Amino acid sequence: MGALEQITSEKYSIELINITKKFSSVNGGELKVIDNLTVKFREGSLSVVIGPSGCGKSTILNMIAGIIGVDEGKILVNGIDIHSNPNYKKTIGIGYVFQQPRLLEWRTLRENIIFALKAIGSTPKEKWNAIAEYYLKLVGLEGFSNYYPLQVSGGMQQRAAIARAFAINPRILLMDEPFSHLDEITAETLRNELIKIWTIEGKHKTIVFVTHDLREAVYLADEIFMLTPRPAHLFKHYVIDIPHEQRSVESEELFEAFSNISKDFHKMIKGGVNTF
Amino acid sequence: MNRQIIYVIASIGLFLSLWEVFTVTAESLHINLFVPRASSMFYELLRLVKGEAPVGANSYFHILQSLRRLLSGVLLGSVIGLVIGIVMGLRERAEDFFESWNWVFATVPAVMWAYIFILVIGANEVTAIGVLAAVTYPQMAFRVSRGIKVVRTDLVEMGKAFNATLPLLLSEVYIPQILPHVFSGVRYSLALGIKIIAIAELVGLSNGIGFMMQYWWDQRNIAPLLAWGSLLVFLGLFFEFIVFRSLERRMFKWVR
Numbered sequence: 031m032g033a034l035e036q037i038t039s040e041k042y043s044i045e046l047i048n049i050t051k052k053f054s055s056v057n058g059g060e061l062k063v064i065d066n067l068t069v070k071f072r073e074g075s076l077s078v079v080i081g082p083s084g085c086g087k088s089t090i091l092n093m094i095a096g097i098i099g100v101d102e103g104k105i106l107v108n109g110i111d112i113h114s115n116p117n118y119k120k121t122i123g124i125g126y127v128f129q130q131p132r133l134l135e136w137r138t139l140r141e142n143i144i145f146a147l148k149a150i151g152s153t154p155k156e157k158w159n160a161i162a163e164y165y166l167k168l169v170g171l172e173g174f175s176n177y178y179p180l181q182v183s184g185g186m187q188q189r190a191a192i193a194r195a196f197a198i199n200p201r202i203l204l205m206d207e208p209f210s211h212l213d214e215i216t217a218e219t220l221r222n223e224l225i226k227i228w229t230i231e232g233k234h235k236t237i238v239f240v241t242h243d244l245r246e247a248v249y250l251a252d253e254i255f256m257l258t259p260r261p262a263h264l265f266k267h268y269v270i271d272i273p274h275e276q277r278s279v280e281s282e283e284l285f286e287a288f289s290n291i292s293k294d295f296h297k298m299i300k301g302g303v304n305t306f
Numbered sequence: 307m308n309r310q311i312i313y314v315i316a317s318i319g320l321f322l323s324l325w326e327v328f329t330v331t332a333e334s335l336h337i338n339l340f341v342p343r344a345s346s347m348f349y350e351l352l353r354l355v356k357g358e359a360p361v362g363a364n365s366y367f368h369i370l371q372s373l374r375r376l377l378s379g380v381l382l383g384s385v386i387g388l389v390i391g392i393v394m395g396l397r398e399r400a401e402d403f404f405e406s407w408n409w410v411f412a413t414v415p416a417v418m419w420a421y422i423f424i425l426v427i428g429a430n431e432v433t434a435i436g437v438l439a440a441v442t443y444p445q446m447a448f449r450v451s452r453g454i455k456v457v458r459t460d461l462v463e464m465g466k467a468f469n470a471t472l473p474l475l476l477s478e479v480y481i482p483q484i485l486p487h488v489f490s491g492v493r494y495s496l497a498l499g500i501k502i503i504a505i506a507e508l509v510g511l512s513n514g515i516g517f518m519m520q521y522w523w524d525q526r527n528i529a530p531l532l533a534w535g536s537l538l539v540f541l542g543l544f545f546e547f548i549v550f551r552s553l554e555r556r557m558f559k560w561v562r
Contacts, residue, residue, distance in 0.1 A: 095467040119469040126467040132460055136482040136560045145478055149470035178560040198468065 043073040043108060043202060043236035044094055050102035050261075051089055063089055065261035066103070071253075076228065076237040078247040080291075081257030081265075082299060087240040088129075091204040094238065095119075095126055107202065123150060125195030125235075127208040131187035133179040139166060139190045140175035143197045150198045165193035168227055185216040192220070196227060205239040209246070221250060225274050244295060248288040249277060256295060265298055311547060322348070342529035350533035361521060362513050369537060372503055372514040375431065376541070379438020380499045384492055386439060387446025391491075392476070394447060395454020395484075404447065412444035416502040420509045429510030437506050442495035446488070453487030454480060485557060489550065496545050500538050 046069050055061040063086040071077045079087050092098045093105060096112055096119060105112050112118045125146075133142045143162035147153045153161065166175050169189040171182075179187050188208060195203055205224075209217035228235060241247050247254050254268040268291060272283050325344040332339045357364035390408070394401040419440050423433040457480055465475045481488075507516025515537055522531035 092463075092467075097463055097466050124467070124469075126464070128460070128464065130460065132464040134461065134478060134482070137478070145465075145470075145474075146468045148478075149465065149468040149474055151469070180560065204467075 041073045042070040042106075043075075044071040044238065045106040046070070046090065046093075046103065047106065048103035049090075049093070049100050049105065051086065051093065051098075052101050062261040065263050067257075067263045068103075069255050069264055069267075071236055071238055073236055074233050075252040076225075076239060076250055077253045077255060078239045078241060078251035079255045079257060080241060080244060080247045080295070081262060082259045083242060085257050085260050085262040087242075087257065087262075088206050091126070091206050091238060091240055094202070095124055095204055120150065120152065122202060123152070123198055123200035125198055125200035125203040127188075127191050127195045127203070127205045129207045129210055131179065131184070131191040133187055133190055133194075135179050138176050138178055139171060139182070139193075142179070142190060143194045146194045146198050153198075161197050162193075165197040166190065168196070168230070169193045169223060185212055185220070188212060188220065189223075192224065192227070196231065201235060203235050203237045205237060207241050208239075210241070210243070217246075221246065225250070229274070244292050245288060248284055248291060249279075254291060256291070256298070258298065266294055308547075314543070314547070340528065342532065346529040347532045347536065350530040351536060353530075354533055354537065359518065361518075365518075368514050368518050372507065372516065373541070375434045375506070375514065376438065376496070376499050376503045379435040379503070380442055380492065380495045382435060383439035383442030383495055383499075384446050384488075387443040387491060387495075388450055388488065390443070391447040391450025392454060392480070392484075394451035395457075401451060408444040408447050411440055412448075414440075416441050416505055417509070420506050424510050431511075434503065434506040434511060434514075438499050438502055441502055442498055445494045445498065446491035449487040449491040449494075450484055453484035457483045489554065493546070493550060497542060500542050504535075504538060 046067055049064055049067045050062065051064040052060045052062045067090075069079075069090075079090060081087050089098070093100055094107065094112075096116070099113065107118055107124075108122055110118050110122070133139070134145060137145060140159070140162040143165060144158045147158050147161060163172075163175055166172060169192050171186060171189055171193065174182060174186065179190070182190075192208070195205075209220050212220065228237065239247075239250060248270060251268075251270050254270065256265045256267070257263070258265045268287070270284075270287055272281070272287075277284055322344045329339060329341055329343045333343075354365040357366055359365040359368060362368055390404050394404050416437060419437045420433065423436050427433060427436075461479050461483075462475060465479050470478070503514070504516035504519060507514035508520045511517055515534055518534045519531050522528070522534065
């Protein structure tokens with residue numbers, strides 16, 4: 031399978047065990063989005079979740095972040111069952127980068143980062159400004175800390191959102207198609223910067239990255255989890271065993287991995303739901 | 307000078323000029339309109355500015371009394387309305403509970419509130435402030451509850467993802483988004499309050515602008531009555547053009 035390998039036993043940062051999630055449908059019935067899904071994200075890995083639109087990729091992140099609950103199954107974060115420990119985010123720290131920057135438009139970029147630090151509540155107040163300035167510099171926004179979000183470009187807003195997520199020093203970073211609304215040049219720059227910052231931080235953080243862009247998935251991922259169409263369960267799991275510093279758009283190994291995953295993805299879609 | 311202020315002054319100037327011409331013409335034709343000249347009212351206004359008042363220490367004493375009651379009443383009403391509005395916006399059951407009461411308070415005439423308060427606690431400061439609060443709070447509650455409902459849920463979700471507590475969400479996410487609704491509520495409450503304070507002072511208090519209007523009405527002297535009444539208009543203009551506009555410029559500077 032070339033660069034693709036099956037996962038071996040590791041220490042897991044996040045474990046979704048037999049998760050089922052339903053939402054109310056518009057006709058009053060139930061819409062099962064996730065069905066008996068079990069996935070485990072390795073500690074310190076950059077795991078990418080891919081799957082067709084509407085298969086519940088974002089729902090997985092929202093469940094890990096505690097924004098929504100699960101209907102069946104359990105989620106363990108660093109071994110802690112998040113439903114029996116609602117304060118898990120305070121001890122573990124979870125950063126979240128959304129598809130849209132979701133910055134507070136009435137706060138400057140620095141104040142947006144301070145908002146996250148305030149919310150987590152584990153950093154002394156006197157360090158807030160220095161931390162905010164450090165991470166803004168890290169994402170290339172030095173000198174823009176007093177700008178309001180509406181005074182900078184969409185790409186700069188998303189950089190600030192990334193800085194906000196890293197600033198709380200999370201052990202887990204959730205990223206929901208964070209570059210999908212940006213132009214390709216900006217997106218590529220930010221992908222590289224994400225890897226750079228993650229590397230600077232020592233790759234201790236577990237990143238769960240959701241995307242529907244297979245190229246992006248292969249370029250970023252240590253591991254890829256491919257989900258079936260709704261109701262989603264795990265279709266296939268891949269390991270991309272190529273060091274990030276060796277990855278480039280011209281890399282043949284990366285292209286081979288992309289081709290294989292892409293073939294699988296299309297077979298899954300053409301073969302009908304859950305049948306491959 | 308701000309162009310808008312120039313237009314406002316020009317508009318008022320035109321009105322006063324027409325008034326003067328109309329009353330002078332009526333006088334020359336020996337028609338009694340029972341309306342003084344604009345210049346007479348203006349003269350009385352100058353006496354007010356100099357501090358002259360037939361009762362009380364001086365005119366500023368009465369003005370400050372009215373201003374104090376107005377601000378206290380509107381502040382109290384706004385705070386009550388803000389709290390009730392937030393609760394109504396966040397909890398559907400609270401909305402069901404408060405909605406009809408808000409309508410009751412919004413529709414009972416101010417004069418009726420004044421009589422109710424006078425009957426219960428007598429004619430005093432608390433009555434004036436209480437009447438103002440009772441009449442103005444529903445305006446704020448209605449606006450804030452509607453404002454809360456259109457708050458961007460994606461930002462609330464973001465706050466929750468970062469483990470923000472409800473007080474932090476309120477202060478950083480909800481309240482900044484409902485500020486335009488709060489401004490609208492305070493503006494309307496002040497405009498309403500300016501009208502009501504005159505009635506409350508006229509009905510049962512012994513000082514303030516409303517009391518002085520009643521005093522000059524008892525003397526059947528219309529020029530000073532209008533001069534005192536015009537102070538209420540100036541108060542409204544002051545709040546709109548000096549206070550609110552500058553506050554809005556400061557608080558909404560993040561808007562591109």
